[in-house]
Amino acid sequence: MPEVDFIDTQVAREDTRxxxxxxxxxxxxxxxxxxxxxxxLVGIALEDAILVTGFxxxxxxxxxxxxxxxxxxxxxxxxxxxxKRFAQLVLLALLVLFPFVFLDNPYLIxxxxxxxxxxxxxxxxxxxxxFCGLLDVGFAVYxxxxxxxxxxxAVIFDVSFWIGLPIGGLTAAFFGFLVAWPALRVxxxxxxxxxxxxxxxxxxxxxxxxxxxxxxxxxxxIPPPSIFGxxxxxxxxxxxxxxPFQMNxxxxxxxxxxxxxxxxxxxxxxxLGRQWEAIREDEVAARCFGVNVRRxxxxxxxxxxxxxxxxxxxxxxxxxxVHPDNFVLLTSIMILAMVIIGGMGNIAGVVVGAVALxxxxxxxxxxxxLRMLLFGGALVxxxxxxxxxxxxxxxxxRELQAEKINTLIAESGRDDxxxxxxxxxxxx
Amino acid sequence: MAADQTAATLLxxxxxxxxxxxxxxxxxxxxxxxxxxxxxxxxxxxxGKTTFFNLIMHLYDATSGQILFGxxxxxxxxxxxxxxxxxxxxxxxxxxxxxxxxxxxxNVLIAMSSHVNAGFLSxxxxxxxxxxxxxxxxxxxxxxxxxxxxxxxxxxxxPASSLSYANRRRLEIARCxxxxxxxxxxxxxxxxxxxxxxxxxxxxxQRIHEKGHTVLLxxxxxxxxxxxxxxxxxxxHGTKIAEGSFRDVSTHPAVIEAYLGKxxxxx
Numbered sequence: 040m041p042e043v044d045f046i047d048t049q050v051a052r053e054d055t056r057x058x059x060x061x062x063x064x065x066x067x068x069x070x071x072x073x074x075x076x077x078x079x080l081v082g083i084a085l086e087d088a089i090l091v092t093g094f095x096x097x098x099x100x101x102x103x104x105x106x107x108x109x110x111x112x113x114x115x116x117x118x119x120x121x122x123k124r125f126a127q128l129v130l131l132a133l134l135v136l137f138p139f140v141f142l143d144n145p146y147l148i149x150x151x152x153x154x155x156x157x158x159x160x161x162x163x164x165x166x167x168x169x170f171c172g173l174l175d176v177g178f179a180v181y182x183x184x185x186x187x188x189x190x191x192x193a194v195i196f197d198v199s200f201w202i203g204l205p206i207g208g209l210t211a212a213f214f215g216f217l218v219a220w221p222a223l224r225v226x227x228x229x230x231x232x233x234x235x236x237x238x239x240x241x242x243x244x245x246x247x248x249x250x251x252x253x254x255x256x257x258x259x260x261i262p263p264p265s266i267f268g269x270x271x272x273x274x275x276x277x278x279x280x281x282x283p284f285q286m287n288x289x290x291x292x293x294x295x296x297x298x299x300x301x302x303x304x305x306x307x308x309x310x311l312g313r314q315w316e317a318i319r320e321d322e323v324a325a326r327c328f329g330v331n332v333r334r335x336x337x338x339x340x341x342x343x344x345x346x347x348x349x350x351x352x353x354x355x356x357x358x359x360x361v362h363p364d365n366f367v368l369l370t371s372i373m374i375l376a377m378v379i380i381g382g383m384g385n386i387a388g389v390v391v392g393a394v395a396l397x398x399x400x401x402x403x404x405x406x407x408x409l410r411m412l413l414f415g416g417a418l419v420x421x422x423x424x425x426x427x428x429x430x431x432x433x434x435x436x437r438e439l440q441a442e443k444i445n446t447l448i449a450e451s452g453r454d455d456x457x458x459x460x461x462x463x464x465x466x467x
Numbered sequence: 468m469a470a471d472q473t474a475a476t477l478l479x480x481x482x483x484x485x486x487x488x489x490x491x492x493x494x495x496x497x498x499x500x501x502x503x504x505x506x507x508x509x510x511x512x513x514x515g516k517t518t519f520f521n522l523i524m525h526l527y528d529a530t531s532g533q534i535l536f537g538x539x540x541x542x543x544x545x546x547x548x549x550x551x552x553x554x555x556x557x558x559x560x561x562x563x564x565x566x567x568x569x570x571x572x573x574n575v576l577i578a579m580s581s582h583v584n585a586g587f588l589s590x591x592x593x594x595x596x597x598x599x600x601x602x603x604x605x606x607x608x609x610x611x612x613x614x615x616x617x618x619x620x621x622x623x624x625x626p627a628s629s630l631s632y633a634n635r636r637r638l639e640i641a642r643c644x645x646x647x648x649x650x651x652x653x654x655x656x657x658x659x660x661x662x663x664x665x666x667x668x669x670x671x672x673q674r675i676h677e678k679g680h681t682v683l684l685x686x687x688x689x690x691x692x693x694x695x696x697x698x699x700x701x702x703x704h705g706t707k708i709a710e711g712s713f714r715d716v717s718t719h720p721a722v723i724e725a726y727l728g729k730x731x732x733x734x
């Protein structure tokens with residue numbers, strides 16, 4: 040399991056900054072965010088092969104360098120922790136702004152939507168792998184379950200996307216449950232192998248259960264989502280400006296991603312999340328302290344799968360076509376790589392990982408045959424220099440009151456002769 | 468230290484046997500742990516002490532026999548491991564088993580909250596009652612940590628892996644106490660500790676005992692056993708070879724033989 044590193048925050052208690060200081064801090068923080076975002080925009084807009092390579096190297100160097108500069112690291116983290124709400128708002132604003140920058144290049148907006156869909160799925164796998172420590176190498180199964188369920192409901196039974204979406208998620212959760220039930224007798228590498236086999240078998244079924252999946256013909260003519268008669272492939276017009284219809288899908292995927300992030304945070308901070316982490320840390324100890332390991336593992340598996348299915352449903356209705364080739368082993372491995380490269384257990388990291396691993400291969404298309412070679416090379420470099428991922432899992436520190444702790448120590452009435460000198464103020 | 472002869476039996480092992488593919492790790496073991504006492508198990512390595520603990524927590528299935536707990540004499544071997552803590556048992560591990568990447572406080576919180584409210588909906592909605600519950604749990608956890616003075620509580624927001632070795636052992640004990648058990652099982656609580664630290668642990672065990680917990684411990688450190696135990700069981704080859712006060716057991720011929728061989732026992 041990855042080393043977890045701890046955020047240095049003296050946060051919490053009171054914000055003693057003056058208004059001017061606050062404004063200055065926020066300006067600096069927002070400035071950094073905008074600058075990074077601008078660099079990102081330039082990066083994905085690049086067309087020239089040499090420039091793309093240069094940019095890729097820049098990213099790898101940045102990722103490696105970031106880990107080598109602990110001071111800068113903790114500076115950024117402290118700023119982020121202090122003005123968390125503000126940073127979140129700026130980020131959201133930038134994400135909303137994104138498609139408007141590329142009004143004349145709808146393909147990039149489409150890529151943005153695709154990145155968001157993969158972020159939803161990676162966040163799902165993050166629950167299984169990052170929180171609970173269960174290695175699932177067959178995640179494409181849930182992607183497929185969501186995609187097939189919602190698209191076939193729409194194609195055959197004319198069911199609305201908005202009903203198909205949750206059903207797609209639940210179908211995927213069921214497929215997660217289906218493998219978790221028997222597979223959780225084994226753990227670690229063995230579990231990875233079982234899920235690997237599951238992914239391979241299911242992909243064969245996608246190809247051969249033609250009555251359900253239309254086999255290699257794929258499901259075609261999947262209707263786009265619609266609200267009150269307006270469907271998502273009709274561009275919105277504001278005055279003379281016609282917004283590309285890809286934007287509709289981009290915002291749909293973005294909203295679902297934000298919801299998924301919210302659910303992930305709530306789960307992580309809950310009693311349930313803590314018990315998942317206990318299982319990840321030491322299963323035997325968790326069991327001895329009353330954690331129903333088997334039940335919680337199955338919940339983790341199914342919850343992760345649910346988000347895989349949600350991603351699948353959105354994907355199917357956006358692309359309009361579902362084919363077994365979408366759900367091969369490589370897909371599972373890419374989603375796994377998003378979680379590992381982003382940083383297992385770190386929600387923001389996983390989203391960044393998903394965006395990077397969706398966009399980089401696309402931008403490398405200029406290289407044709409060399410594409411996967413370069414991509415693989417970048418992965419190797421990152422894993423050598425950042426084995427814990429771009430953003431290692433970080434623990435949320437609790438906001439505790441120093442006075443109360445000091446009183447408790449005093450009341451305990453222990454004079455610890457051999458204890459190291461007590462800090463004047465207890466670190467909280 | 469006079470053992471209270473009238474105390475009720477809290478834990479009883481009856482004809483307990485565990486066979487690991489032909490090796491009898493525990494062999495027809497019958498013993499009784501009395502409520503309110505500190506009981507120690509001694510014995511050479513491989514005599515089945517830790518296996519006995521693992522059977523109590525139902526980490527292993529017994530080959531035969533029963534482990535009965537409490538007034539209602541519930542057979543622990545009928546319960547899955549995760550339900551045993553709620554019955555009123557908690558244990559430490561010889562090789563430490565903390566949750567290394569969770570904070571010291573969270574390590575304790577797990578022990579307190581595992582049987583309540585792991586619900587999905589409540590995690591998403593986060594109702595007010597739950598928030599209050601969390602806060603109360605946090606306070607109680609801090610109180611438990613304060614049992615060890617400043618040592619643990621001053622580190623409560625640090626990962627358990629950052630604690631010193633002795634403090635990790637203390638955290639294991641704190642985690643047990645936090646789950647409010649009737650019986651605490653300590654597996655070699657002072658293994659690897661220096662004499663000063665050992666004295667500290669002796670005090671800690673007595674403190675736990677005063678709080679009303681019954682303690683069953685495995686220990687090789689005879690100073691500790693002599694210092695705290697009301698009653699001692701000696702194990703050899705998976706079975707109980709002697710029982711009584713420390714003095715009785717430590718001079719018992721069978722015990723001397725188990726530790727030092729037949730020749731020493733004759734003298």
